[in-house]
Each structure stands twice: as C-alpha cells, then as structure tokens.
Amino acid sequence: MVEMIGAKALIHALEKEGVDIVFGLPGGANLPIYDALVDANFRHILVRHEQSASHMADGYARIKRKAGVCFATSGPGATNLITGIATAHADSSPMIAVTGQVPLAMIGKDAFQETDIIGVANPCTKYAFQPRSAHEIPETVKKAFYIAESGRPGPVLIDIPKDVQQSSADMNFPELIKVRGYSPVVDADLSQLGKSVEILLNAERPIIMGGGGVILSGAFSELQAVAEILMAPVVTTFKGKGSFPENHPLAMGPIGMHGHAEANKMILEADCILAVGARFSDRSVGRYDEFGRGMSIIHMDVDPAEIGKNKSVDVAVIGDVKSSLRTLVKMLSKVIVKKDQDNPWVRRRKELIDHYAETLKDYPRDLTARKALKKLREILPANSIATTEVGQCQMWASLHFDVISPGTFFSSTGLGTMGFGFPASIGAKAARPVVPVVDIAGDGSFNMTENSLAVSVLDNLPVIVFLMNNYMLGMVAQWQRTFYNRRYSGVHQRNCPDYVKIAQAYGAQGIKAQSLSELEKAIRSALKMEVATVIDIIIDPEEDVYPFVIPGTGLKDMVTG
Amino acid sequence: MVTTTLPSTPTAPTPTTTLAEKIGGWHILSALLENKPGVLFRVTNLFRARNFNIESITVGSTEQPDLSRMTITLNSDERTLDQLAKQLRKLIDVVEVKVLDTDKTVYRELALIKMNAGDPTTRMEITNFASIFRANILDIGKETITVELTGTPDKIEAFKNLVDHFGITQLARTGVSALPRGAEL
Ligand SMILES: Cc1ncc(C[n+]2csc(CCOP(=O)(O)OP(=O)(O)O)c2C)c(N)n1
Numbered sequence: 042m043v044e045m046i047g048a049k050a051l052i053h054a055l056e057k058e059g060v061d062i063v064f065g066l067p068g069g070a071n072l073p074i075y076d077a078l079v080d081a082n083f084r085h086i087l088v089r090h091e092q093s094a095s096h097m098a099d100g101y102a103r104i105k106r107k108a109g110v111c112f113a114t115s116g117p118g119a120t121n122l123i124t125g126i127a128t129a130h131a132d133s134s135p136m137i138a139v140t141g142q143v144p145l146a147m148i149g150k151d152a153f154q155e156t157d158i159i160g161v162a163n164p165c166t167k168y169a170f171q172p173r174s175a176h177e178i179p180e181t182v183k184k185a186f187y188i189a190e191s192g193r194p195g196p197v198l199i200d201i202p203k204d205v206q207q208s209s210a211d212m213n214f215p216e217l218i219k220v221r222g223y224s225p226v227v228d229a230d231l232s233q234l235g236k237s238v239e240i241l242l243n244a245e246r247p248i249i250m251g252g253g254g255v256i257l258s259g260a261f262s263e264l265q266a267v268a269e270i271l272m273a274p275v276v277t278t279f280k281g282k283g284s285f286p287e288n289h290p291l292a293m294g295p296i297g298m299h300g301h302a303e304a305n306k307m308i309l310e311a312d313c314i315l316a317v318g319a320r321f322s323d324r325s326v327g328r329y330d331e332f333g334r335g336m337s338i339i340h341m342d343v344d345p346a347e348i349g350k351n352k353s354v355d356v357a358v359i360g361d362v363k364s365s366l367r368t369l370v371k372m373l374s375k376v377i378v379k380k381d382q383d384n385p386w387v388r389r390r391k392e393l394i395d396h397y398a399e400t401l402k403d404y405p406r407d408l409t410a411r412k413a414l415k416k417l418r419e420i421l422p423a424n425s426i427a428t429t430e431v432g433q434c435q436m437w438a439s440l441h442f443d444v445i446s447p448g449t450f451f452s453s454t455g456l457g458t459m460g461f462g463f464p465a466s467i468g469a470k471a472a473r474p475v476v477p478v479v480d481i482a483g484d485g486s487f488n489m490t491e492n493s494l495a496v497s498v499l500d501n502l503p504v505i506v507f508l509m510n511n512y513m514l515g516m517v518a519q520w521q522r523t524f525y526n527r528r529y530s531g532v533h534q535r536n537c538p539d540y541v542k543i544a545q546a547y548g549a550q551g552i553k554a555q556s557l558s559e560l561e562k563a564i565r566s567a568l569k570m571e572v573a574t575v576i577d578i579i580i581d582p583e584e585d586v587y588p589f590v591i592p593g594t595g596l597k598d599m600v601t602g
Numbered sequence: 603m604v605t606t607t608l609p610s611t612p613t614a615p616t617p618t619t620t621l622a623e624k625i626g627g628w629h630i631l632s633a634l635l636e637n638k639p640g641v642l643f644r645v646t647n648l649f650r651a652r653n654f655n656i657e658s659i660t661v662g663s664t665e666q667p668d669l670s671r672m673t674i675t676l677n678s679d680e681r682t683l684d685q686l687a688k689q690l691r692k693l694i695d696v697v698e699v700k701v702l703d704t705d706k707t708v709y710r711e712l713a714l715i716k717m718n719a720g721d722p723t724t725r726m727e728i729t730n731f732a733s734i735f736r737a738n739i740l741d742i743g744k745e746t747i748t749v750e751l752t753g754t755p756d757k758i759e760a761f762k763n764l765v766d767h768f769g770i771t772q773l774a775r776t777g778v779s780a781l782p783r784g785a786e787l
Contacts, residue, residue, distance in 0.1 A: 163644060164651050168694045188694060222636065222697035346688035349681060 042213055047175035048073035048206040050214075051139065051199075052081045054182035057214060060110050062086060062101065062471050064094040068114025070154060071141030073206035075112075086471070086500050089492040091118050093464035095125020096490065099134045100468025103451045104426060106259060108135040108189045108197075109468060115141045116154030119200070120161065124458060127165035129196040131455025132280065133257060135189040136196035137182075138162075144204040145173065158200050167195030171202070176210035183218045192225025193344040194257060227343070229360035229368055236356045237315070237339045238372050244313035244337065246386045247273040250296070253280035253454070254318015254342060254362045261447035263366035264317060265289070270373050272380040273315070274390045276304040278325040280454040281318070283444030293390060294443075296596065297325040299436035302401060302588045303393035305596045310389065313337045318362045321351040322455075323592075331595040341365045401601060404584045408557055410434070410509055413578055414441035416557060417479070417507060420564045425477040426469050428452055430462040430486030432516035434509045436586045438481040449476075460489030466504040467497050477568055478504045484534055485514045487575075494547035497573040505567045506544075506575040511582040512536055519585050544575035553577045628657075629683050630702040630709060630780050631674040634664065636695040644693055645672065654678075654686050658711075658755075658777030669697060673709075675755070675778045702780055709780035712750065713758045714740070718769035719747040728765060735761050746771060 045053070051074060055063070062084045067075040078085055088094040091113040098109030113122045119140040129136045143152040159169045168188050172181045178201070185197040241247055249271075255264050264284060268275050268291050275285045276293045279300070285292055294301035296308055308314065314336055319325070326332035329351050340347075340354040341362050348357040358365050403411050414437055421427075423445040429435040429452040444450040451469075453461040466480040480487075487508055497504055518532040544551030549572050554560040560578060567574035587602040635641050642661060649656055657675045664671045676686070683701060690699045702709075719725045719742070728747050732739055737751040751761055755778060762770065 159640065160643070163647055220694060223694045344692070346685070346692050348688075349684060350688075353681075 042211040044209055044211050046073065046077075046207055046209050047172075047178050047201065048077040050175065050178040050210075050212045051182065051201065051206070052077045053212075054179045054214060055110065056082055058182065058186050059107075063110045063112055064088055064097040064468070065112025066091050066094060066114070066118060067112070068118045068141065068154070070115035070143060070203050071112060071118075071139075071201075071206070073203065074139070074141065074201070086496055088464075089495050090490065091121035092124050092460065093490050093493045093496070095122045095136065095138060096128065096458075096461050096464035097468035097471070097493075097496075098136050098138075099125060099129045099132075099461075100428065100451070100465030101472045102129070102134050102136055102468075103465070104469045104472035106257070108137050108186055108194075110137045110139070112139050113141070114154070115143055115158070116156045119156055119158040123161060123165065125461075126162060126196045126198065128453050128456045128458045128461055130165040130167070132453065133194050133253065134196070135194035137185050137189055138196060138198045140198065140200045141206070142171065142200045142202040145202045146204070148202065158198065162198045165196070166198050169198040169200065171200045172205055173202070174210065175205050175208045176212060178205070179212050179214045180218060183215055184220055187218060188220065188223065225343075227345075227360045229341075229358050229365035231368070233356055233358045234365065234368055234372060237358060237369060238376065240313055240337050240339060240356065241271055241273075241315060241373070242376060246311045247271055247313045247315065248308055248311035249273045249275045250308070250314055250316045250319050251275055251277040251281040251284035252317060252319025253278065253284075255281055255284035256448050256451070257318065258343070258361050258363040259448065260317070260363035260366050261285070263363055263370060266370045267315070267366055267373065270370065270377065270379055272382055272384065272387055274307055274387070276300075276308055278319050278322070278454075279439055279452070282439060282452075283447055283450035286445055286447055287443035288445050291387070291390070293394070295439050298327075298590045298592070299439060299586050299588065300325075300590070300596075301440065302397040302599060302601055303390070305588065305590065305599050306393050307390060309597055311336055313339070315339045315341070316354075317341045317366065318343070320347050324454075326352070327590050327595040327598075328593070331597070397601075401587065404581065406581050406584070408555065408560065408578070408580060410437040410580055410584060411441045412557055413507075413509060413560055413580070414438060414481070416560055417481075417564060418442050420561065420568070421477060421479065424449065425479060426450070426466070426473060427479045427481060428462045428466050428469060430480065430482040431457045431459045432483045432486060432514070433511075433519060433584075433586050434481055434483035434486070434515070436516070437509070440586070442481065459486035461486075463487060463490050463504075463506060464493045464496075467493055467502045470502040470504050474502075480504060480506050482506050482508045483515055484508060484510045484512060484540070487540075488534075491543060494544065494549050494573060494575075498548045503571060503573045505564075506573065507578065508540060508575055509578050509580050510540065511580050511584070513582045515582065516586070518582065522585070523589075540575050540577040544573070549573040549575060551575045551577065553579070555579050627679055627683075628677050628704070629675065630704060630707060630778060631676075631683075631687060631690070632700045632702055632780055633672045633674070633690055633696055634669045634698040635661070635672055636697065637663070637668050637670045638695070641670075641695045644695060645690070648689055648693065652685075652689060654682065658775075660777040660779050662779070673778055673780045700782075702782060706783050706786070707780050708783055709754060709778050710752055711755050711758055711778045712752045712776045713761075714748060714750055714772075714774045715762065715765065715770060716746050716748045716772040717765050718745065718771060720745050724768055728768065731761065731764055737761065
C-alpha cells in the first residue's frame with residue numbers, strides 16, 4: 042500500500058501496464074492527470090484535436106497488438122475522442138481512453154463542460170468505467186487493459202471525476218484481477234474441429250476466407266499452413282486484407298463491394314468456406330440470404346455472438362482463431378500431408394485471375410490510381426506499413442496495393458472514418474519506428490485531420506501521405522454518377538488547399554506529382570526524408586472504382602466497369 | 603378475501619394452457635447482473651441498439667446482495683432468442699444468462715386492475731370473479747374496485763377479458779418473474 046493521489050495512481054498504473062506512449066490534449070477536468078504526467082516514464086504526444094489522439098492510439102494498437110492510450114478533458118474533449126473510439130470499436134481494436142470529468146458533486150448538475158460520456162460511449166465501447174473514489178483507480182486500470190486486450194479486443198473508457206484525480210488514498214496495485222461475468226478465453230471445441238476436418242477433406246472446392254480476427258490474433262503462419270495443406274485458395278475480407286500474403290500462389294485478395302473480381306467469383310464457385318475471424322458483413326458478402334447458399338460454412342471466431350448473427354453456419358468453432366487454427370493444422374496433418382497441388386480448383390484460381398487481368402481495363406490516363414499504387418508497391422520495402430483514408434482511395438488500395446508481409450496493412454473498415462488514416466499512420470509509426478509508414482489518402486479525408494502534421498513533424502514521427510488528389514469527395518461523386526444521373530451535390534473541393542504549401546507550413550516536405558516519373562521520384566525522396574512527406578498526386582476526378590457490387594445485390598451481380 | 607362462489611360464472615383457465623402454446627415462440631430469459639449503477643442502462647440500451655423487441659422485464663434483488671436478477675420475456679424466433687442471449691452474455695456486467703424452459707419453470711406476474719364498479723351488482727360480479735381467480739380486492743370505493751391478481755400472463759389476460767366490459771380505468775402489470783423448478787440452478 043502506498044499513499045498517493047488518484048492522478049498519480051493512474052500514471053503509475055499505466056506505467057505498470059508497460060505503456061510507452063500516450064496521445065492526448067489537456068483541459069480543466071484533467072489538469073491533475075497532466076500534472077502527474079510530468080513525472081511519467083512514458084512519452085506524451087500533444088495532438089491538435091482529440092479525434093486524432095484516439096486514431097493515433099488505434100493505429101498504435103493495430104501494429105503493437107496491445108492497447109493504445111489516449112487522454113482528453115471532459116465535455117468537448119471527451120466527445121472529440123468518440124469518433125476514434127467508435128472506429129476502434131467497429132474494428133475490434135484495443136484502446137484505453139482516459140477522460141477527465143467534472144467533480145463528483147457536480148455530476149448531473151449540467152456543470153460547465155459536463156457531458157455524460159459514459160452514456161455517450163456505451164454503445165461504442167467494450168466497457169466504460171467511472172471510478173468514484175481514488176483508491177479504485179489502480180484496479181480499474183488493470184481491469185480496463187484486461188478487458189480491452191483479451192477476447193475480442195475493443196476500446197475501454199475510464200472517466201475520472203476531477204476530485205477523484207486529486208484526492209489521496211492508500212493504493213494497492215493488483216497484479217492479477219478477475220472480472221466476474223467476463224471470461225474471454227475459450228479453448229476451441231475439439232468435436233467441432235473434428236467435424237471441420239471432415240468437411241474440409243471431403244470438399245472438392247474449399248476456399249478460405251481470412252478476416253480481421255486473423256490479424257488481431259496474429260494467426261498468419263497457422264492460416265498459411267491450413268491453406269497449403271488443403272491447397273485451398275484464400276480470399277480475405279477487407280478487414281482481413283493482409284492476413285495472408287497477397288503474392289502467395291493461393292492468394293486471391295479481398296472479396297466484397299469493391300473486392301477483387303476473381304475473389305468474388307471464386308468464392309461463389311466454392312463448395313465449402315472456412316471463415317476465420319470474419320463476421321460476414323454486408324460490405325463483404327453482399328446479400329446475407331444469397332451468400333453461401335449450397336455450401337458448407339465453417340466459422341471460427343473468438344466472439345460467440347458472431348456465430349449465427351449475420352449468417353447461419355454448419356460448424357462453429359468458438360475460440361481464439363490462432364489456437365483453433367493451430368489445432369486444425371495438427372488434426373489435418375495426421376490425415377494428409379498435402380492435397381494435390383495441380384488440381385482443377387487451384388487451376389481455376391489462375392484462370393480467373395488471368396481472365397480479369399485481361400478484362401478489367403485501367404482508366405485511360407498516364408497517371409491513374411492503379412498505376413500510382415502499383416508504383417508505390419514496387420518501391421516500398423515489403424515490411425512497410427500501409428493504412429488508408431476512406432473512399433475511392435481506400436478501395437483502390439484494397440484492389441491495387443498488395444500486402445506482402447502479413448499484418449502490415451490496416452484501415453477503418455467497419456466505421457469507414459474519413460480522417461482516420463493520417464493520425465493512425467502516426468500511431469503506427471510510434472509503434473514501429475524503423476519501417477516506413479504510408480497513409481494512402483484522398484484529399485477530403487486528409488483535410489479532416491491534416492493538422493496532425495504538427496505532431497508528425499514536432500514529435501519526429503515521419504510518415505508518407507500518399508494523397509490521391511481528385512479535388513473531390515470522390516466516392517460520393519462516383520455514387521452520384523452511378524445512381525443519381527451525374528447530379529453532383531456537395532462533392533467539389535475546388536482546388537483548395539494547396540497541399541504542398543500545407544505540408545511546408547508545418548515544416549514537412551510537400552511534393553506535387555503529375556506524372557508517373559514525378560511520382561517515382563517523390564516516393565524515393567519521401568523514403569529518404571526524415572520528416573513527413575505529403576505527395577500530392579493529381580488524378581482524374583472521373584476515375585471510378587471497379588469492380589462494384591451495388592448495395593442490395595449479391596456478389597454474383599458484380600459490375601466490372 | 604372474498605369467498606362467495608356462484609356456479610354459473612366462467613372458470614379460470616387451467617394452468618396447463620400457457621401463453622407459449624397460444625403464441626408460438628414465447629420465451630423467458632433469466633439473467634444475473636452486477637448490482638451496481640448503470641447496469642440496467644447497459645442492458646436496455648442493448649435491446650434498443652440491436653433492435654430486440656422485449657415483452658417484459660423485471661429486475662430485483664436476489665439471495666446474493668451484489669447480484670440482481672433480471673427476467674425478460676419476449677416473443678421471437680429461435681435465432682433472435684439465441685442472439686439476444688449471446689449479446690447479453692457479452693455484456694461485462696451480466697454474470698449469467700439462461701434461457702428457461704417454460705415447462706420446467708415457475709413464473710408469475712402481478713397485476714393491479716382498477717375497474718368501474720358503481721352499482722352493487724357489478725361489485726358482486728367482480729368480487730366473484732376475483733375469488734375464482736384467487737385475486738385480492740385491495741380497494742373498494744364508491745365508483746371503483748381495485749384487484750390484485752398474481753399468475754401467469756395468460757391468467758391475467760383471461761381475467762382482463764372477463765372484466766373488460768365493466769370498464770378498466772387503470773391497469774399496472776409488473777412483468778414476469780421466474781425461477782427454474784426443483785433443485786435446478
Ligand atoms: C467522417 C466521414 N464523413 C463522411 C463520410 C462519407 N464519405 C465516404 S467516402 C467520402 C469521400 C471521400 O473523399 P476523399 O477522402 O477525397 O477520397 P476519394 O473518395 O476521393 O478517394 C465521403 C464523404 C465518411 N465516410 N466519413
């Protein structure tokens with residue numbers, strides 16, 4: 042037992058969790074925390090907007106695979122975090138958000154900068170705590186990390202009233218805690234795995250669908266082993282992009298609304314799907330009722346509530362997918378070494394890839410999104426990290442930027458949050474400073490959080506903003522072209538701002554690229570630079586993303602251009 | 603307690619006809635929750651956010667001071683029921699969730715029913731019905747009678763239908779509380 046104030050206990054508890062960086066911005070209700078922070082043994086990154094603090098913590102978490110931490114004051118500070126918290130929640134990313142709150146006695150009085158943030162955060166957090174006396178803080182922090190990082194990860198909020206931060210108590214820092222009503226670790230059911238083996242071995246056309254769960258549990262080698270034993274082609278969801286090396290001879294890339302054409306086609310021809318850590322989202326499968334008809338579906342997931350939520354399945358294997366896959370590999374290896382490498386199903390993969398390589402034409406310009414992204418891939422080292430903004434840029438990244446080293450790509454896939462990519466890339470850089478980090482961006486999204494350039498420059502977290510600039514809210518414009526007879530409404534960004542100057546104003550490098558050769562030079566220069574680089578790549582505002590599965594239709598109705 | 607009986611009045615439904623038989627897919631869930639602030643909000647917010655349509659909810663204390671029991675009834679297909687149970691289990695403040703087998707469960711609801719009863723014959727008839735349904739007369743005024751009735755929801759429905767034509771002026775139902783029969787926990 043040690044006596045200290047609540048704020049100090051918070052910092053100490055974070056240190057004990059091994060926190061090495063916190064992203065935040067102070068205010069009246071978290072002043073005691075910021076005072077205690079002066080003596081902390083971890084880094085604090087001052088953001089320019091709390092939304093970016095939560096995105097940075099998220100980006101950090103996705104690469105470190107442990108909770109990212111962000112701080113904000115009460116009221117507007119706390120509500121500014123919410124977009125990032127909801128983004129993390131939608132993508133099951135572990136996060137600890139610590140907000141200041143008005144003193145206990147003021148709660149419920151509509152005090153200055155009072156927001157019922159517990160109420161606001163409830164639907165987009167895994168849990169939200171409000172310690173009501175200082176001595177609860179160490180245990181609360183321990184529980185928060187445990188909940189955020191275990192099972193299906195997610196964000197946890199700790200809302201601390203100012204007087205609780207300030208008051209003194211005897212603190213006991215527990216090493217182990219139990220949360221009644223929460224038992225996240227389930228070992229995979231062997232009988233279910235036995236059934237899976239039987240189905241998989243009897244299938245003539247098995248396909249694997251890798252989801253975000255594979256990345257969250259780091260089950261890359263296990264997934265690859267299963268694929269190679271079964272000689273099963275691997276598609277992914279968009280969230281699962283990079284759960285399997287996209288240059289592997291069985292890889293087919295993401296399925297879905299803007300999935301790879303060959304992947305969308307192939308999955309419909311399969312007779313058995315092994316879905317690993319995926320939730321059958323509408324964006325991935327099109328129509329729930331149509332998808333998977335006449336096929337056996339095996340579903341592995343850590344979250345029991347995902348089983349049968351969107352799709353009824355034949356076999357459900359509940360448990361951490363890494364351990365489920367590992368056991369599956371063992372069970373499969375007992376029966377077979379490897380399926381025949383040269384079978385019609387594997388040949389079909391190649392056939393489809395060749396077919397669509399032939400049919401899907403690039404947009405007729407010298408510098409297109411496709412060419413730009415292929416160039417980026419060519420030059421970037423394989424271990425680089427890439428993230429994206431939201432819109433056409435994101436879907437082009439999904440289509441044309443192959444992830445070679447598993448787990449080096451992430452995006453706001455569930456919530457689709459514009460403005461996520463740039464701060465998240467800074468968080469990723471903080472998590473893994475030695476590799477290049479790129480944000481594949483659209484101009485509209487970049488506008489939303491571009492002030493994080495200050496953080497990138499001042500805190501020495503240089504990243505590359507690969508800005509595919511069509512001066513348009515491009516994806517919305519594409520929908521208006523497609524569904525509203527080209528009646529444009531609210532999509533023109535009209536040549537403002539000048540991104541080269543924006544970059545320079547913050548002390549970063551800004552380069553305009555109007556041709557493929559200029560782009561190549563710019564990428565090479567960015568990789569050498571020690572500050573952030575914004576590459577302003579001018580593309581045509583009329584370039585559409587194809588293939589396109591129109592909402593409300595099935596994967597079979599995919600439009601290819 | 604009023605004890606008069608008249609032979610010509612309808613009899614209370616036999617306890618074997620449950621609502622589950624009348625409306626397919628009537629379910630009872632029983633959950634143990636942490637007894638602390640904000641828990642009820644989390645559970646009800648889940649129902650709203652995930653579009654679950656609940657018939658009744660009761661919450662109260664249990665034999666353990668730090669746990670409350672919530673009983674939920676709903677009409678739904680099996681899949682919705684399964685999702686509801688799973689989503690509830692996912693809530694960290696929810697310690698246990700059981701879907702009760704209505705045949706192996708004792709369940710009761712309490713209703714307070716206030717009816718127009720200005721003239722003596724009406725009063726007589728109501729007290730009669732009350733006695734058949736083992737209901738208690740809680741209050742008799744010049745114009746109204748208030749009855750307390752405990753039973754399965756369908757028993758309460760039956761009584762309501764019986765007295766409806768007198769004019770029910772106010773009605774309050776508690777929702778169902780339930781426990782498994784016998785030694786089962
Ligand atoms: C915060 C937020 N607001 C609005 C949207 C809706 N939206 C989806 S894509 C898009 C356009 C994105 O434009 P830009 O970042 O320039 O990328 P582009 O589509 O042009 O590549 C919009 C407005 C969103 N996803 N997120």
